[in-house]
Amino acid sequence: MSDDIKILNYDMPTNRVYIVPIGDMHIGLKEFEVDKFLKYRSWILANENAYVTLMGDIFETPISRVRTQDEPITPSGMTVPETVDFAYELFMPMRDRLIGVVEGNHELRSSMMTGGDALGTLMERMGLMEVYDHDTILLQIKVGDVVYRDMIQHGWGGARRTGGQVNKMEEMSNVVGDADIYCTGHEHTLFMSRWDKDVARSGTVVELRQVYVGCGCYCKLTRFQKRIARRKPNIGSPRIRLNGSKRDVHVSI
Ligand SMILES: [Mn+2]
Numbered sequence: 001m002s003d004d005i006k007i008l009n010y011d012m013p014t015n016r017v018y019i020v021p022i023g024d025m026h027i028g029l030k031e032f033e034v035d036k037f038l039k040y041r042s043w044i045l046a047n048e049n050a051y052v053t054l055m056g057d058i059f060e061t062p063i064s065r066v067r068t069q070d071e072p073i074t075p076s077g078m079t080v081p082e083t084v085d086f087a088y089e090l091f092m093p094m095r096d097r098l099i100g101v102v103e104g105n106h107e108l109r110s111s112m113m114t115g116g117d118a119l120g121t122l123m124e125r126m127g128l129m130e131v132y133d134h135d136t137i138l139l140q141i142k143v144g145d146v147v148y149r150d151m152i153q154h155g156w157g158g159a160r161r162t163g164g165q166v167n168k169m170e171e172m173s174n175v176v177g178d179a180d181i182y183c184t185g186h187e188h189t190l191f192m193s194r195w196d197k198d199v200a201r202s203g204t205v206v207e208l209r210q211v212y213v214g215c216g217c218y219c220k221l222t223r224f225q226k227r228i229a230r231r232k233p234n235i236g237s238p239r240i241r242l243n244g245s246k247r248d249v250h251v252s253i
Contacts, residue, residue: 005176006133008100011142014049015244019099019141019150020237023055023185024217026106027090028062028074028083031220036235037090044094052097053139055185055215056104056154059083059118063110080110084122095126100137104154104185108134138176144244149179155186155214160230166193169212180249181211181240188217188233190253211251213238 020040026032044050060083062074078086091098103111103119111117123132131137139150151172159165165187172182178199191214199208216234225233234253241250 006137007140008131008137009140009142010051010099012049012051012244015144016049017141017143017242017244018047018050019053019181019240019242020044020050021053021055021152021183021185021213021215021240022058022218022237023104023154023215024057024188024219026057026060026217026219027087028060028076028078028080029219029222030075031222032060032076033218033220033235034090037218040237041090041094044097050097051099052094053099053137053150053152053183054101054119055152055183056102056119057106057185057217058087058104058122059107061106061110061118063113080116080118084118084125087118087122088125091122091126095128098126098128098131099141100139100150100152101128101132102137102152102154103132103134105156136175138179141242143242146242146244146247148181148242148247148249149176150181150183150240151176151179152183155184159187162189162191165189165214166191166212169214170195172212173210178208179210180208180247181213183213183215183240185215185217187214188219189214189231190216190234190236190238192238192251192253209247209249211240211249213240213251213253216253
Protein backbone atom coordinates (compact mmCIF):
# COMPACT_ATOMS: atom_id res chain seq x y z
CA MET A 1 0.00 0.00 0.00
CA SER A 2 1.27 3.41 -0.93
CA ASP A 3 2.14 5.75 1.92
CA ASP A 4 0.54 8.59 0.00
CA ILE A 5 -3.00 7.87 1.12
CA LYS A 6 -4.12 8.39 4.69
CA ILE A 7 -5.67 5.24 6.11
CA LEU A 8 -7.94 5.26 9.15
CA ASN A 9 -9.04 2.03 10.82
CA TYR A 10 -12.23 1.65 12.82
CA ASP A 11 -13.73 -1.27 14.70
CA MET A 12 -17.39 -0.45 15.19
CA PRO A 13 -19.23 -1.67 18.27
CA THR A 14 -22.49 -2.58 16.48
CA ASN A 15 -23.46 -5.09 13.80
CA ARG A 16 -25.03 -2.48 11.55
CA VAL A 17 -23.54 0.91 10.75
CA TYR A 18 -24.69 3.92 8.79
CA ILE A 19 -22.23 6.26 7.12
CA VAL A 20 -23.63 9.69 6.27
CA PRO A 21 -21.31 11.73 4.05
CA ILE A 22 -21.90 15.47 4.48
CA GLY A 23 -20.36 17.91 2.04
CA ASP A 24 -20.70 21.17 0.17
CA MET A 25 -22.41 23.12 2.93
CA HIS A 26 -20.65 26.30 1.76
CA ILE A 27 -21.13 28.02 5.11
CA GLY A 28 -20.80 31.73 4.41
CA LEU A 29 -23.14 31.70 1.44
CA LYS A 30 -26.68 33.01 1.91
CA GLU A 31 -27.86 29.82 0.21
CA PHE A 32 -26.56 27.53 2.99
CA GLU A 33 -29.59 25.50 4.17
CA VAL A 34 -28.96 25.31 7.91
CA ASP A 35 -32.41 23.83 8.65
CA LYS A 36 -31.81 20.92 6.29
CA PHE A 37 -28.45 20.31 7.90
CA LEU A 38 -30.01 20.33 11.40
CA LYS A 39 -32.58 17.74 10.30
CA TYR A 40 -29.83 15.37 9.20
CA ARG A 41 -27.89 16.12 12.36
CA SER A 42 -30.94 15.18 14.47
CA TRP A 43 -31.22 11.85 12.69
CA ILE A 44 -27.51 11.19 13.19
CA LEU A 45 -27.64 12.07 16.89
CA ALA A 46 -30.74 9.90 17.37
CA ASN A 47 -28.98 6.88 15.85
CA GLU A 48 -25.92 5.76 17.81
CA ASN A 49 -24.64 3.64 14.93
CA ALA A 50 -24.54 6.57 12.48
CA TYR A 51 -21.13 8.01 11.56
CA VAL A 52 -20.21 10.95 9.39
CA THR A 53 -17.60 11.78 6.79
CA LEU A 54 -17.11 15.43 5.85
CA MET A 55 -16.54 15.77 2.13
CA GLY A 56 -15.12 19.30 1.86
CA ASP A 57 -16.46 22.69 0.82
CA ILE A 58 -17.89 22.91 4.32
CA PHE A 59 -16.85 26.56 4.10
CA GLU A 60 -17.32 28.95 1.21
CA THR A 61 -14.21 30.92 2.30
CA PRO A 62 -14.79 33.61 -0.32
CA ILE A 63 -11.96 35.26 -2.14
CA SER A 64 -12.42 38.49 -4.08
CA ARG A 65 -12.56 38.34 -7.81
CA VAL A 66 -12.86 34.61 -8.21
CA ARG A 67 -15.58 33.96 -10.72
CA THR A 68 -17.94 32.11 -8.39
CA GLN A 69 -17.92 34.96 -5.88
CA ASP A 70 -20.29 37.85 -6.50
CA GLU A 71 -19.53 39.74 -3.30
CA PRO A 72 -16.01 40.43 -2.06
CA ILE A 73 -16.81 39.32 1.49
CA THR A 74 -18.85 36.49 2.94
CA PRO A 75 -22.34 36.95 1.47
CA SER A 76 -24.06 35.77 4.66
CA GLY A 77 -22.45 38.69 6.46
CA MET A 78 -20.05 36.55 8.49
CA THR A 79 -16.31 36.85 8.35
CA VAL A 80 -14.42 33.63 7.72
CA PRO A 81 -13.45 33.26 11.42
CA GLU A 82 -17.12 33.77 12.29
CA THR A 83 -18.08 30.96 9.93
CA VAL A 84 -15.61 28.75 11.79
CA ASP A 85 -17.29 29.67 15.12
CA PHE A 86 -20.69 28.93 13.58
CA ALA A 87 -19.54 25.57 12.22
CA TYR A 88 -18.04 24.69 15.60
CA GLU A 89 -21.52 25.03 17.14
CA LEU A 90 -23.05 22.95 14.33
CA PHE A 91 -20.56 20.08 14.51
CA MET A 92 -19.55 19.87 18.17
CA PRO A 93 -22.67 17.86 19.19
CA MET A 94 -21.65 15.14 16.72
CA ARG A 95 -17.90 15.46 17.18
CA ASP A 96 -17.51 11.81 18.20
CA ARG A 97 -19.27 10.63 15.03
CA LEU A 98 -16.80 12.25 12.61
CA ILE A 99 -14.61 9.48 11.20
CA GLY A 100 -13.01 11.16 8.17
CA VAL A 101 -12.72 14.72 6.87
CA VAL A 102 -11.29 15.90 3.55
CA GLU A 103 -10.69 19.41 2.26
CA GLY A 104 -12.67 20.81 -0.69
CA ASN A 105 -11.56 23.07 -3.52
CA HIS A 106 -13.15 26.12 -1.88
CA GLU A 107 -11.06 25.61 1.26
CA LEU A 108 -8.01 24.69 -0.81
CA ARG A 109 -8.05 27.82 -2.94
CA SER A 110 -8.15 30.01 0.14
CA SER A 111 -5.40 28.05 1.86
CA MET A 112 -3.25 28.32 -1.27
CA MET A 113 -3.80 32.08 -1.56
CA THR A 114 -3.77 33.04 2.10
CA GLY A 115 -2.18 30.16 4.00
CA GLY A 116 -5.38 29.78 6.03
CA ASP A 117 -7.59 26.74 5.92
CA ALA A 118 -10.98 27.17 7.63
CA LEU A 119 -11.73 23.45 7.73
CA GLY A 120 -8.29 22.66 9.18
CA THR A 121 -8.82 25.41 11.78
CA LEU A 122 -12.16 23.86 12.72
CA MET A 123 -10.67 20.37 12.98
CA GLU A 124 -7.86 21.68 15.15
CA ARG A 125 -10.35 23.35 17.49
CA MET A 126 -12.37 20.17 17.69
CA GLY A 127 -9.27 18.07 18.33
CA LEU A 128 -9.82 16.03 15.19
CA MET A 129 -6.65 16.58 13.16
CA GLU A 130 -6.06 12.81 13.15
CA VAL A 131 -9.11 12.25 10.96
CA TYR A 132 -8.41 15.18 8.62
CA ASP A 133 -6.61 15.11 5.28
CA HIS A 134 -6.21 17.63 2.48
CA ASP A 135 -6.79 15.10 -0.29
CA THR A 136 -7.97 11.54 0.20
CA ILE A 137 -8.72 9.12 3.03
CA LEU A 138 -9.19 5.38 2.87
CA LEU A 139 -11.40 4.31 5.76
CA GLN A 140 -11.25 0.66 6.78
CA ILE A 141 -14.36 0.07 8.82
CA LYS A 142 -14.87 -3.23 10.65
CA VAL A 143 -18.52 -4.01 11.23
CA GLY A 144 -19.11 -7.40 12.82
CA ASP A 145 -16.97 -9.84 10.82
CA VAL A 146 -16.64 -7.66 7.73
CA VAL A 147 -14.07 -4.96 6.94
CA TYR A 148 -15.40 -2.35 4.51
CA ARG A 149 -13.18 0.05 2.60
CA ASP A 150 -14.57 3.53 1.98
CA MET A 151 -12.48 5.93 -0.09
CA ILE A 152 -13.38 9.58 0.32
CA GLN A 153 -12.25 12.60 -1.68
CA HIS A 154 -13.88 15.98 -2.30
CA GLY A 155 -14.10 15.66 -6.08
CA TRP A 156 -12.70 17.78 -8.84
CA GLY A 157 -13.36 19.26 -12.27
CA GLY A 158 -16.42 20.77 -13.88
CA ALA A 159 -18.67 18.17 -15.51
CA ARG A 160 -22.24 19.49 -15.69
CA ARG A 161 -24.11 16.35 -16.58
CA THR A 162 -24.67 13.28 -14.46
CA GLY A 163 -22.77 10.94 -16.77
CA GLY A 164 -19.66 13.10 -16.67
CA GLN A 165 -19.87 13.37 -12.90
CA VAL A 166 -20.15 9.59 -12.50
CA ASN A 167 -17.30 8.98 -14.98
CA LYS A 168 -15.00 11.23 -12.98
CA MET A 169 -15.63 9.51 -9.70
CA GLU A 170 -15.32 6.03 -11.15
CA GLU A 171 -11.72 6.99 -11.85
CA MET A 172 -11.12 6.78 -8.10
CA SER A 173 -10.95 3.02 -8.53
CA ASN A 174 -7.79 3.55 -10.60
CA VAL A 175 -6.13 4.66 -7.36
CA VAL A 176 -7.49 2.13 -4.87
CA GLY A 177 -8.87 -0.76 -6.90
CA ASP A 178 -10.86 -2.76 -4.41
CA ALA A 179 -12.74 -0.39 -2.13
CA ASP A 180 -16.37 -1.20 -1.40
CA ILE A 181 -17.41 2.45 -1.43
CA TYR A 182 -16.16 5.51 -3.28
CA CYS A 183 -17.54 8.88 -2.20
CA THR A 184 -17.15 12.37 -3.58
CA GLY A 185 -18.90 15.68 -3.07
CA HIS A 186 -18.26 18.73 -5.27
CA GLU A 187 -21.04 18.20 -7.79
CA HIS A 188 -23.95 19.15 -5.51
CA THR A 189 -25.65 16.10 -6.98
CA LEU A 190 -26.89 12.93 -5.30
CA PHE A 191 -26.13 9.95 -7.49
CA MET A 192 -24.77 6.45 -7.36
CA SER A 193 -23.54 3.74 -9.64
CA ARG A 194 -22.73 0.14 -8.83
CA TRP A 195 -20.20 -2.28 -10.21
CA ASP A 196 -19.96 -5.97 -9.37
CA LYS A 197 -16.43 -7.21 -9.92
CA ASP A 198 -14.71 -10.55 -9.56
CA VAL A 199 -11.59 -10.23 -7.44
CA ALA A 200 -9.00 -12.82 -6.41
CA ARG A 201 -8.92 -13.55 -2.69
CA SER A 202 -6.51 -16.17 -1.28
CA GLY A 203 -6.89 -18.83 -3.93
CA THR A 204 -10.50 -18.15 -4.82
CA VAL A 205 -12.51 -15.59 -6.74
CA VAL A 206 -15.18 -13.60 -4.95
CA GLU A 207 -17.63 -11.05 -6.22
CA LEU A 208 -17.09 -7.56 -4.83
CA ARG A 209 -19.90 -5.03 -5.00
CA GLN A 210 -18.55 -1.52 -5.42
CA VAL A 211 -20.68 1.58 -5.06
CA TYR A 212 -19.83 5.06 -6.28
CA VAL A 213 -21.71 7.70 -4.37
CA GLY A 214 -22.17 11.41 -5.15
CA CYS A 215 -22.90 13.13 -1.86
CA GLY A 216 -25.30 16.04 -2.51
CA CYS A 217 -25.02 19.40 -0.74
CA TYR A 218 -26.61 21.80 1.75
CA CYS A 219 -26.64 24.84 -0.46
CA LYS A 220 -29.51 25.82 -2.73
CA LEU A 221 -29.06 27.23 -6.24
CA THR A 222 -26.69 30.23 -6.15
CA ARG A 223 -26.60 33.27 -8.43
CA PHE A 224 -23.44 31.93 -9.99
CA GLN A 225 -25.11 28.58 -10.71
CA LYS A 226 -28.17 30.33 -12.18
CA ARG A 227 -25.97 32.43 -14.42
CA ILE A 228 -24.23 29.41 -15.87
CA ALA A 229 -27.49 27.41 -16.07
CA ARG A 230 -26.44 24.62 -13.73
CA ARG A 231 -29.14 22.14 -12.78
CA LYS A 232 -30.78 22.61 -9.39
CA PRO A 233 -28.66 21.05 -6.66
CA ASN A 234 -29.75 18.00 -4.66
CA ILE A 235 -29.98 18.98 -1.00
CA GLY A 236 -29.10 16.36 1.61
CA SER A 237 -26.83 13.37 2.10
CA PRO A 238 -26.91 9.75 1.05
CA ARG A 239 -27.12 7.09 3.74
CA ILE A 240 -24.78 4.13 3.40
CA ARG A 241 -25.67 1.05 5.42
CA LEU A 242 -23.03 -1.55 6.25
CA ASN A 243 -24.03 -5.04 7.37
CA GLY A 244 -21.86 -6.84 9.93
CA SER A 245 -23.10 -10.36 9.22
CA LYS A 246 -22.25 -10.53 5.51
CA ARG A 247 -20.60 -8.14 3.06
CA ASP A 248 -23.53 -5.99 1.98
CA VAL A 249 -23.52 -2.28 1.22
CA HIS A 250 -26.83 -0.52 0.78
CA VAL A 251 -27.07 3.10 -0.33
CA SER A 252 -30.14 5.35 -0.10
CA ILE A 253 -30.15 8.65 -1.94
MN1 LIG B 1 -16.32 21.74 -4.57
